[in-house]
Amino acid sequence: MNIRNTKGFTLLEIIIVIIIVGVLASLALPRFFSTVEFSRSTEALNALGVIRKSIARCAMVNNNSFGCDNFGNVDIDDPGSEPGAHFSYAWVNSPPSTYTITATRNATNGGDGSSTVVLAVSPTGQVRSGTTSFSSIK
DSSP states (O other): OOOOOOOSOOHHHHHHHHHHHHHHHHHHHHHHHHHHHHHHHHHHHHHHHHHHHHHHHHHHHHTSSTTOOSTTTTTOOOGGGSTTOOEEEEEEEOSTTOEEEEEEEOSSTTOOSOOEEEEEEETTEEEEEEOGGGTTOO
8 A cells, every 4th residue: 555645736636726816917916017007197187287386486477477487486395306206297388378398207217218298288278198198187
């Protein structure tokens, strides 16, 4: 009578589990990384709101937005210069009370250096838009 001690797992069982875990990881990781990148757009939206309010305050003081063309004139620090910032910020003034603020994703921390979040402000309202991973910003 030869009875084997059958404690533990066979090599085949371990390989099957590793394959299943690999398939699940390959499905979940791309979605995880795109969700993380999209959540970073919150940083840009918050900064765009602060910049918009600062430009509006500066424009009220100067009676137009043409003197409000850089961070020094609007009395706020550049949020893109903070350590660990994911975006750089710039804006362009058009006719009075119209301007476009752009947040461009830095190439740090997994960024591609080209994705943008744009806030266009005019007397009739404001429009947000984005490119690539930020295209569905509401």
